[in-house]
Amino acid sequence: MKIEGVITEPVPLFDREGCKLDEEDDPERVTEKISTADIPNGGLKAWLQVAGSFVLFMNSWGISSSYGVFETYYTDINLSNRSQSDFAWVGSIQSFLLLIGGVITGPVFDKGHFKELLFAGTVFTTLGIMMLSLATEYWHVVLSQGVCAGIGGGCLFVPSVAILPSYFTTKRAFATGIAACGSSLGGLIFPIIFHKLQPRIGFGWSTRVLGFIVLGTQIFSIVFMRQRAKPSKTRALWDKTAFYDAPFMFYITSTFFTFAGVYVPFYYIQSFAMQKHIVSEDVAFYLIAIMNASSCFGRILPNFTADKLGPLNIVLPFAICTLICAFCWLAVNAAGGLIVFCISYGFFSGAFVSLPAPVMISITKNIDIIGTRIGMGFSITGIGLLIGTPIAGAILKTNASYNGAIYFGGATIATAVVFTILARHSIVGWHMFMWV
Numbered sequence: 001m002k003i004e005g006v007i008t009e010p011v012p013l014f015d016r017e018g019c020k021l022d023e024e025d026d027p028e029r030v031t032e033k034i035s036t037a038d039i040p041n042g043g044l045k046a047w048l049q050v051a052g053s054f055v056l057f058m059n060s061w062g063i064s065s066s067y068g069v070f071e072t073y074y075t076d077i078n079l080s081n082r083s084q085s086d087f088a089w090v091g092s093i094q095s096f097l098l099l100i101g102g103v104i105t106g107p108v109f110d111k112g113h114f115k116e117l118l119f120a121g122t123v124f125t126t127l128g129i130m131m132l133s134l135a136t137e138y139w140h141v142v143l144s145q146g147v148c149a150g151i152g153g154g155c156l157f158v159p160s161v162a163i164l165p166s167y168f169t170t171k172r173a174f175a176t177g178i179a180a181c182g183s184s185l186g187g188l189i190f191p192i193i194f195h196k197l198q199p200r201i202g203f204g205w206s207t208r209v210l211g212f213i214v215l216g217t218q219i220f221s222i223v224f225m226r227q228r229a230k231p232s233k234t235r236a237l238w239d240k241t242a243f244y245d246a247p248f249m250f251y252i253t254s255t256f257f258t259f260a261g262v263y264v265p266f267y268y269i270q271s272f273a274m275q276k277h278i279v280s281e282d283v284a285f286y287l288i289a290i291m292n293a294s295s296c297f298g299r300i301l302p303n304f305t306a307d308k309l310g311p312l313n314i315v316l317p318f319a320i321c322t323l324i325c326a327f328c329w330l331a332v333n334a335a336g337g338l339i340v341f342c343i344s345y346g347f348f349s350g351a352f353v354s355l356p357a358p359v360m361i362s363i364t365k366n367i368d369i370i371g372t373r374i375g376m377g378f379s380i381t382g383i384g385l386l387i388g389t390p391i392a393g394a395i396l397k398t399n400a401s402y403n404g405a406i407y408f409g410g411a412t413i414a415t416a417v418v419f420t421i422l423a424r425h426s427i428v429g430w431h432m433f434m435w436v
Contacts, residue, residue: 039169045226046167046175052225053179056118056160059125059214060098060153062186067091068267068288069191070145073198075271080138085393088267092386093146094153095263099382101154103238106375109162110368114227117155122218125152129211133204158375161357165370166228173311173358177303180354184299187292195285239372246426247363248373251312254319254419255356255381260388261412262322262349264405265329266291267389269342272402279335290339291346298350303358310435311358312424318351319417325349326410330403356381362436363427388412 040046071087079087105117128149135141161176168175190210197206242248266288273284298318306314325345332338357374364373392405428434 040167041169041171048224049163049167049226050175050179052221053160053164053176054182054185055217055221056121056156057180057182058186059182059218060121060156060160061180061183062190063125063129063149063210063214064091064095064098064153065183065187065263065266065292066190066194066288067094067145068270069194069285071267072270072285073194073203074141079141082138083393083397084271085390085397086138087141088389088393090141090146091267092389093142094150095259096382096386097147097150098153098157099259099378099385101151102158102375102378102382104375105155105158106162106372109159109227109375110372112227114159114163114225115222117159118218118222118225121152121155121159122215122222123152124155125149126211126215126218128152129207129214133207133211158378162370162374163225163227165361170307172361173306173355174300174304176358177299177301177306177354180299180303180350181296184292184296184350187295188289191285191288191292238376239369242373242376245363247423248360248377250419250423250426251356251359251363252377252380254416254423255377256384257412257416257419258319258352258356258384259381260384261326261392261409261416262353263385263389264392264409265326265342265345268392268396268402268405269338273338276333276402278333278338283335287338287342290342291349294343294346295350298347298352299354302351303354306355306358311355311362312420312427312436313434315352315355315359316417316420316424318348318355319413319420321348322352323410323413323417326406326413329406363423384412 067090071084071091074082074087075084108117125148128144128147128151131144131148132141135144160179164175164179165172190213193209193213194206197209200206269287269291270284273279273287274281278284279287302314302318303311322345325341325348329341329345332341356377360374360377361370364370388409392408395404395408396402398404424436427436
């Protein structure tokens with residue numbers, strides 16, 4: 001529910017008998033109104049924050065979502081005689097630290113240390129990539145790409161979404177969707193740059209080029225991004241009230257299962273296409289780029305409608321479509337079907353993974369603890385991301401068939417859909433046409 005001049009919690013306007021609710025009818029669900037009259041909701045300065053967040057997404061999630069091409073490279077050169085499942089842990093650790101870092105970076109952001117997070121994220125991400133260029137052993141890759149770059153991404157990610165609510169009200173989800181496209185662009189250009197440069201200048205310098213791109217683009221965010229307001233009091237690392245907030249806990253459980261399974265195709269689609277001899281090795285490489293490119297449209301269009309219809313109302317149908325696409329992977333056995341799958345899955349999963357932040361914001365009563373809530377939510381989600389793709393890799397290693405990994409990914413997404421339904425029901429019941 002939205003009222004001009006205030007932000008309100010998305011609660012039912014009517015009870016289940018159709019009677020209008022008054023505040024005294026349900027005192028525990030009283031809407032907390034926060035003045036937003038001074039929020040610009042547009043203008044040059046506000047959209048510069050979106051552009052800066054776009055860069056932060058590109059250099060955090062964009063780097064993480066590019067890992068599939070690195071995993072294939074490590075497996076092909078048989079680095080340290082490790083299995084594909086072992087290398088999956090590197091990407092999972094990177095993504096896990098990117099999300100779990102929110103436990104610390106969320107409250108740090110709430111305390112007003114926005115610039116410090118940008119500087120720390122820039123240093124750690126760039127250092128991790130540069131050190132990766134020197135890696136010759138498995139543990140080198142774990143420490144540089146997994147740990148160091150993961151910590152850097154964690155410093156950049158929460159600020160990239162937490163900064164926007166202070167600049168936008170009615171266009172909040174749309175602005176977040178545009179910013180989230182940075183991860184799609186990064187997931188598109190970073191693998192292509194690496195793939196084209198690696199045969200010509202070697203692994204070391206092709207990786208360093210990526211590091212210089214991150215360093216150069218981060219300058220834009222550091223120069224132009226500004227935190228508008230600081231909370232009136234210091235926030236704790238955890239908001240204890242979140243554990244008693246049924247919609248929030250249902251939705252966080254949903255995102256846990258979402259991220260446990262949604263990235264399985266991004267990690268394994270390239271090796272799947274090559275081992276099944278569906279397309280050539282060169283074409284197989286571009287499958288990840290195709291998914292990331294279509295994911296960009298899946299982040300803009302749904303986020304635009306989310307402002308009008310409610311982010312939770314939009315994420316649910318896209319979650320169901322992602323689930324359908326996940327199981328359709330089982331039927332792929334030709335080049336045409338493979339490309340259609342990549343486009344469809346990339347588009348629908350794009351909305352599925354870009355709307356969690358707007359949903360968390362919309363179901364959080366107090367705008368002052370948005371940073372803490374987002375940090376909490378994504379840290380719990382990060383555990384799912386940590387274990388998901390390695391489990392899929394272990395299944396693949398055990399039975400030497402991709403079907404088991406596909407079933408695992410589909411089952412986790414199906415569980416996520418169930419908890420998304422429960423989250424919506426806990427707010428508005430079974431009412432279909434309500435903003436939430």
